[in-house]
Amino acid sequence: MIAYIGRRISIAVLILFGSTFITYNLEAYAGDPLAQYRQSTEQNKAFLIKELTQRLHLDVPPPARYFLWLKGILGIFTGHADFGQTITKLPVMDQVAAAIPTTVRLLTVSTILAIVLGITFGVLSAIRQYSRLDYSLTFLSFFLFSLPIFWVAVLLKEFLAIRFNNFLAHPVIDLWWSIGTAAVLAVILTGFVSGSRKRVLITWGLSFAIFAALLNAISATAWVRNPSIGIIPIGLMGVGIAYGVTHTFAGLSNRKALAAGFTSVGFAVGMYYPFQMLATFNTNYAVVASFALLMIVVSYFIGYFFTKVDRGPVIQTAMITAFLTSFLTIVDKFMQTWKPYYENGAVDGRPIQTQGSLNILLKSNDFWINNLDLLTHIFLPTAALTLISFAGYLRYSRGSLLEVLGMDYIRTARAKGLPEREVILRHAFRNAMIPLTTLVAYDIAGLLGGAIITESIFGWRGMGSLFNEAIQGQDLNLLMGTFSITAFLAVMATLAADLIYSSLDPRIRIRK
Amino acid sequence: MAINLRKKSKPQAIEAGETGSENADVQGLSQGQIIRRRFFQHKPAVAGLIFMILFTIFVYSASGIHLGTDKQPFNLPGWWPATITDTYDFSGCGSGCPSAAHPFGQDTIGRDYFALVTRGAEISLMVMVVIGSLGGLLGTIMGSVSGFFGGMIDAVLMRFTDFIITIPAILVGAVIGYKAGNLGVLPLALFLGVFSWTGLTRLVRGEFLSLREREFVDAARVAGASNRRIIFKHILPNSVGVIIVSVTLLLSGSILTETGLSYLGFGVVSPDVSLGLLIAQYQDSFNFAPWLFWWPGVIIILIALSINFIGDGLRDAFDPRQRRRIKKKDFLMKASTRDAVNK
Numbered sequence: 001m002i003a004y005i006g007r008r009i010s011i012a013v014l015i016l017f018g019s020t021f022i023t024y025n026l027e028a029y030a031g032d033p034l035a036q037y038r039q040s041t042e043q044n045k046a047f048l049i050k051e052l053t054q055r056l057h058l059d060v061p062p063p064a065r066y067f068l069w070l071k072g073i074l075g076i077f078t079g080h081a082d083f084g085q086t087i088t089k090l091p092v093m094d095q096v097a098a099a100i101p102t103t104v105r106l107l108t109v110s111t112i113l114a115i116v117l118g119i120t121f122g123v124l125s126a127i128r129q130y131s132r133l134d135y136s137l138t139f140l141s142f143f144l145f146s147l148p149i150f151w152v153a154v155l156l157k158e159f160l161a162i163r164f165n166n167f168l169a170h171p172v173i174d175l176w177w178s179i180g181t182a183a184v185l186a187v188i189l190t191g192f193v194s195g196s197r198k199r200v201l202i203t204w205g206l207s208f209a210i211f212a213a214l215l216n217a218i219s220a221t222a223w224v225r226n227p228s229i230g231i232i233p234i235g236l237m238g239v240g241i242a243y244g245v246t247h248t249f250a251g252l253s254n255r256k257a258l259a260a261g262f263t264s265v266g267f268a269v270g271m272y273y274p275f276q277m278l279a280t281f282n283t284n285y286a287v288v289a290s291f292a293l294l295m296i297v298v299s300y301f302i303g304y305f306f307t308k309v310d311r312g313p314v315i316q317t318a319m320i321t322a323f324l325t326s327f328l329t330i331v332d333k334f335m336q337t338w339k340p341y342y343e344n345g346a347v348d349g350r351p352i353q354t355q356g357s358l359n360i361l362l363k364s365n366d367f368w369i370n371n372l373d374l375l376t377h378i379f380l381p382t383a384a385l386t387l388i389s390f391a392g393y394l395r396y397s398r399g400s401l402l403e404v405l406g407m408d409y410i411r412t413a414r415a416k417g418l419p420e421r422e423v424i425l426r427h428a429f430r431n432a433m434i435p436l437t438t439l440v441a442y443d444i445a446g447l448l449g450g451a452i453i454t455e456s457i458f459g460w461r462g463m464g465s466l467f468n469e470a471i472q473g474q475d476l477n478l479l480m481g482t483f484s485i486t487a488f489l490a491v492m493a494t495l496a497a498d499l500i501y502s503s504l505d506p507r508i509r510i511r512k
Numbered sequence: 513m514a515i516n517l518r519k520k521s522k523p524q525a526i527e528a529g530e531t532g533s534e535n536a537d538v539q540g541l542s543q544g545q546i547i548r549r550r551f552f553q554h555k556p557a558v559a560g561l562i563f564m565i566l567f568t569i570f571v572y573s574a575s576g577i578h579l580g581t582d583k584q585p586f587n588l589p590g591w592w593p594a595t596i597t598d599t600y601d602f603s604g605c606g607s608g609c610p611s612a613a614h615p616f617g618q619d620t621i622g623r624d625y626f627a628l629v630t631r632g633a634e635i636s637l638m639v640m641v642v643i644g645s646l647g648g649l650l651g652t653i654m655g656s657v658s659g660f661f662g663g664m665i666d667a668v669l670m671r672f673t674d675f676i677i678t679i680p681a682i683l684v685g686a687v688i689g690y691k692a693g694n695l696g697v698l699p700l701a702l703f704l705g706v707f708s709w710t711g712l713t714r715l716v717r718g719e720f721l722s723l724r725e726r727e728f729v730d731a732a733r734v735a736g737a738s739n740r741r742i743i744f745k746h747i748l749p750n751s752v753g754v755i756i757v758s759v760t761l762l763l764s765g766s767i768l769t770e771t772g773l774s775y776l777g778f779g780v781v782s783p784d785v786s787l788g789l790l791i792a793q794y795q796d797s798f799n800f801a802p803w804l805f806w807w808p809g810v811i812i813i814l815i816a817l818s819i820n821f822i823g824d825g826l827r828d829a830f831d832p833r834q835r836r837r838i839k840k841k842d843f844l845m846k847a848s849t850r851d852a853v854n855k
Contacts, residue, residue, distance in 0.1 A: 011671050012674075014671075015671060015674050015675045015678065016678075018675050019675050019678040019679055022679065023679060023683060026683060026684075026687045027683065027686075027687070029687075030686060030687040030689075031686075138824070139556075142817055142820040142821060142824070143813070143817060145764065145816065145817075145820055146764065146768075146812070146813045146815075146816030146817045146820060147813060148768055148771045148772065148775075148788065148791065148809065148812055149772070150771075150772075150775050150791065150792070150795065151791055151795075151805075151809040151812070154795050154798055154805065158798055158799075452682060452776065453772055453775060453776065456776070467680075467682075468682070468776060471682065471683065471686045471778070472777070483680075483683075486678075486680075487678040490677060490678050491674060491678060494674050494677075
């Protein structure tokens with residue numbers, strides 16, 4: 001095994017050497033960084049050209065210059081890595097180091113969202129194969145597959161940012177709009193319900209009435225201008241969540257799981273006021289993290305102490321319920337911050353942002369306002385990226401689960417009388433997720449590469465836009481700085497995917 | 513959102529091979545006929561296919577055929593009179609909104625947008641087909657050689673694949689853009705095709721790895737078949753489903769690659785037009801001239817959507833494990849017998 005990893009790593013080094021060499025030369029021959037000076041009419045033209053030539057060693061032919069660059073990079077082993085300078089005399093290292101956190105922040109959220117949503121809906125789609133829900137999700141995923149991201153971005157900017165910000169100034173929902181929206185939302189919700197036509201119609205009618213009432217209440221109370229949930233609705237939603245989670249992961253007949261779920265909700269609701277108290281003082285990440293940790297630990301033990309046999313589903317139920325309920329608590333806190341945020345002079349009543357990763361004019365010491373600012377900036381690019389990559393996860397998890405569901409051992413599991421929930425969650429789902437590790441590994445490796453188009457459209461200074469800039473400006477060192485990191489991660493992801501795959505699936509053995 | 517798990521997942525209960533009725537309606541048909549029949553039962557796929565055929569004919573006949581380089585152009589005019597370079601007086605409302613003379617409207621300098629969009633679609637389609645077929649061909653060759661011979665050849669080819677994966681398409685586009693100048697669209701498509709076979713290679717390799725261990729390959733070898741014959745006559749026909757499906761994915765992916773590259777300025781460049789370039793040029797026109805924004809986007813989506821549906825239909829048609837779409841009558845019958853057993 002170790003020999004295998006060693007061999008793969010040495011091959012990876014060779015691949016990296018090859019691809020950086022090729023890229024370096026391709027780019028060196030493709031662009032001429034001196035072009036802008038050659039055509040300039042400035043007096044010190046010759047001097048500028050000479051200066052740049054010396055600084056970037058442009059007099060050395062590219063294949064040889066590559067080794068100069070490589071020498072700088074290899075300093076990483078002695079602690080003095082030198083990625084060179086950009087054309088504008090900035091150290092590439094600093095540029096990349098500044099871009100990485102931005103990119104990671106942008107892509108982590110959308111990748112996690114895409115994975116979670118994609119797998120959830122993929123599983124739903126597979127266990128209801130050839131149902132209305134399955135057909136709609138299939139159509140939706142093909143539709144999302146077909147969208148050019150910059151086209152979506154324009155639409156998102158227009159409808160979710162500009163028009164929403166206008167709406168925020170006069171938050172009145174027209175009667176026909178609310179009826180139409182409620183009807184559409186009810187159709188979507190009804191898609192998840194199966195059964196006779198009567199049942200479907202009743203569900204549609206009920207949810208339509210509820211949505212229409214909610215929308216009218218939102219319009220009448222100008223809720224979007226000063227939103228909040230409050231402890232009682234959180235408690236009620238928590239009870240609903242507990243039912244839903246128990247139904248999904250343990251089954252409503254598992255009374256202990258249900259009781260553990262309710263206890264978690266009770267605990268999370270009990271934490272509401274302490275958390276609000278804490279949040280009014282100047283909070284920081286440590287406080288929120290310890291709140292989250294407390295919820296995780298307590299809900300684990302709630303699940304643990306509620307039963308002695310078959311703890312898994314009970315603990316799962318308790319933890320997921322606690323997580324979702326305390327998530328609502330945090331959302332509530334953000335909602336309370338919403339009004340002070342958009343009334344801030346720097347935001348000026350237009351909270352959803354279409355450009356940049358944060359508002360530099362916003363000078364606030366408040367933890368919640370600053371984070372809300374990050375959220376309003378990340379919202380649109382995340383929505384765009386999630387829409388695009390969600391479809392892939394949906395299709396893969398659906399296909400994979402369907403393949404597993406056709407296996408003999410699933411038939412065995414059903415034949416020995418296991419409830420369908422156990423068959424799917426314990427026997428099918430886990431095995432179906434194995435092939436997805438490859439996809440996840442590549443996506444995580446792609447995190448640092450950034451999203452070239454998305455970052456450019458939304459004005460984020462991340463790795464993707466840096467790479468784009470480097471190519472546009474023929475900035476060889478900057479290009480290589482971003483490229484070498486991306487390529488390194490891509491090669492490592494291939495290796496990691498192979499190793500994880502073989503450790504998860506005992507049928508696949510690495511050739512020693 | 514309650515997940516109703518109590519419902520036994522019905523379709524899996526019926527396996528294609530087990531129900532006698534499944535074989536009855538395909539008896540006496542060749543493999544090709546079965547596949548064709550299954551494909552034509554997939555309505556979205558048929559709709560996609562019809563759309564693609566009609567759309568291609570429409571676009572090429574409207575805008576004519578334009579090949580060759582700037583120096584030696586080969587032009588065959590189409591039935592639409594307007595060209596992509598001439599500017600026309602604004603008809604209809606002053607800003608060039610769609611009118612009888614210019615059904616798709618006019619762009620900001622008065623060019624006929626119908627001509628631009630049809631030419632753009634034509635070029636996007638061509639780029640898509642070139643990338644798809646070149647990538648498909650290379651991917652199939654690389655994947656089958658790698659999977660069939662295994663060992664050292666496989667290791668070298670797979671690491672070469674890893675190497676190609678690391679080189680980003682945008683860089684290829686940039687290099688061609690800067691170095692080769694405006695060679696036109698075809699060289700761009702060819703170069704992109706040369707770099708887009710990696711995904712297919714992995715899939716085909718996996719398919720070959722499992723197929724070459726099967727008994728029918730051993731049988732062929734014992735009978736004295738050469739490697740070439742085994743590859744082309746025995747294994748390749750069995751993996752053609754995987755290949756066709758991923759080629760359709762490659763096709764729909766490459767039209768998006770082209771639009772993305774053109775958007776960044778590394779793909780198709782002016783004076784050529786493509787759908788991606790049109791969106792990139794008119795992305796700010798959403799409020800004052802929405803037709804400039806909607807037409808190219810909607811057409812890209814329609815093309816990619818139809819191709820994805822065709823791919824889905826082909827997958828259903830080729831996959832022997834694919835269960836037949838269950839008719840309601842069959843399902844009810846099956847369900848009632850099952851419930852009787854359960855109770």
